[in-house]
Amino acid sequence: MIMKGKKGIVLGIxxxxxxxxxxxxxxxxxxxxxxxxxxxxxxxxxxxxxxxxLGCSDRLYPCDVSKAEEIVALxxxxxxxxxxxxxxxxxxxxxxKEGLDGRFINIPKDAFDVAMNISVYSLIELARELKPVMxxxxxxxxxxxxxGEKYIPNYNLMGIAKATLExxxxxxxxxxxxxxxxxxxxxxxPIKTLAAAGIGEFSFILKWNQANAPLKKNVTIHQVGNSxxxxxxxxxxxxxxxxxxxDGGYNVMGMPAVEFDDKGKPSLVxxx
Ligand code: NAP
Numbered sequence: 001m002i003m004k005g006k007k008g009i010v011l012g013i014x015x016x017x018x019x020x021x022x023x024x025x026x027x028x029x030x031x032x033x034x035x036x037x038x039x040x041x042x043x044x045x046x047x048x049x050x051x052x053x054l055g056c057s058d059r060l061y062p063c064d065v066s067k068a069e070e071i072v073a074l075x076x077x078x079x080x081x082x083x084x085x086x087x088x089x090x091x092x093x094x095x096x097k098e099g100l101d102g103r104f105i106n107i108p109k110d111a112f113d114v115a116m117n118i119s120v121y122s123l124i125e126l127a128r129e130l131k132p133v134m135x136x137x138x139x140x141x142x143x144x145x146x147x148g149e150k151y152i153p154n155y156n157l158m159g160i161a162k163a164t165l166e167x168x169x170x171x172x173x174x175x176x177x178x179x180x181x182x183x184x185x186x187x188x189x190p191i192k193t194l195a196a197a198g199i200g201e202f203s204f205i206l207k208w209n210q211a212n213a214p215l216k217k218n219v220t221i222h223q224v225g226n227s228x229x230x231x232x233x234x235x236x237x238x239x240x241x242x243x244x245x246x247d248g249g250y251n252v253m254g255m256p257a258v259e260f261d262d263k264g265k266p267s268l269v270x271x272x
Contacts, residue, residue: 002233004031007082009074011037011063011126012091012143013050014194019143020091021050022221023228027087028054030229035059035082037074065092065122066114071129084135087232090126090142093119093195099157101200107157119161123168127176127183136180139232142169143224144187144243146251154200166243173241182240184231189219189247211270212256213248 008027012020013036024034034056038047044060051060059081063074078085095115099107123142147155148162166185173183190196190205199205210218227246230236245251258266 001031002235003027003229006032006086006233007034008032008085008087008089008232009035009037009061009078009130010089010091011065012089013037013047014043015046016050017191017193017221018091019188019191019193019221019224019228020089022223022225023089023091023141023232024054024225026222026225026229027232030233032087032229032232033082035061035078035085037061037063039064065126066118068125068129071122071125075129075133078130078133082133084133085130086135086138088126088130088134088138088140089228089232090123090140092122093143093158093161095119095157095161095198097198100198101154101156104156111157112160115157115161116164119158120164120168123165124172127172127181131176131179131181134181137234137237138181139236140172140176140181140183141228141231142183142185144169144185145190146187146245146247148187149251152205154202158199169243170241177240182231182236184236184240184242184244186224186228186231187243187245187247187251188224189213189250191219191221191224193221208270209248209250212253213250214252215248217248219246219248 010020010024038044051057061077063070096111099111144162144166147159148166169183169185190209196202224246257269259269260266
């Protein structure tokens with residue numbers, strides 16, 4: 001039981017397809033105790049059976065990360081119900097629709113501000129506000145995507161948010177390292193979730209990744225969950241500031257793979 005004795009909080013479970021659910025489940029399987037959060041009352045009912053499933057029906061807390069007072073309230077509830085925590089999963093992102101398709105140049109400023117606030121600043125704010133209830137070898141994990149590193153069609157505003165998030169991980173890792181707290185990200189391959197459904201032509205991205213990743217498969221929340229559990233556990237006690245790819249190897253590819261016929265003529269492996 002790798003996570004036995006560890007307690008943590010998981011933010012960003014919308015349903016059982018959420019990456020955060022995969023991570024929470026892997027931690028639970030390895031003996032962790034946790035609390036989970038919901039965005040507002042509209043989502044509380046949906047999360048009740050999931051909390052039961054994860055053994056935390058009595059630790060289902062509200063937290064809209066765009067509201068500073070809810071993060072402070074979360075700290076107070078954690079202090080009262082759990083004492084200290086050993087891990088935080090930040091699996092949250094949001095960008096208004098107009099930031100996720102169309103021409104990049106047309107991204108409105110208010111959409112930019114909202115995406116940065118919810119998808120990036122919330123990580124800094126959570127780390128700062130929850131620090132008083134974090135143990136001195138705690139681990140923080142967030143979720144990124146390759147579109148923060150290279151161009152991906154329609155990822156637009158979220159690409160900028162993920163690039164900023166990845167640098168935030170590095171600066172936070174340095175700052176919190178002196179307190180013994182580690183901060184890492186997983187850059188996950190594309191997975192069909194609610195958040196992903198907001199990205200234009202997402203099914204094409206899924207097919208492209210499957211065809212071109214070395215493992216020739218898209219990753220699952222179970223796979224991301226196990227890697228996340230490792231980064232939250234003491235197995236990774238020497239790892240911080242990392243962006244760890246769980247993407248079937250897609251990020252190492254400089255070109256789509258080709259096959260050669262008998263005459264040495266190359267053709268694309270992917271026939272579309
Ligand atoms: P998801 O199931 O839709 O999870 C996104 C979560 O963010 C939801 O639980 C959503 O809550 C929450 N959220 C949005 N705004 C919030 C706010 N203001 N306060 C608190 N929570 C808020 O989708 P997911 O794909 O698992 O996404 C999780 C993370 O993985 C995101 O950072 C995403 O960018 C990243 N990621 C996803 C993929 C992919 O292909 N799916 C790949 C790489 C990285 P509600 O549902 O209640 O609104």
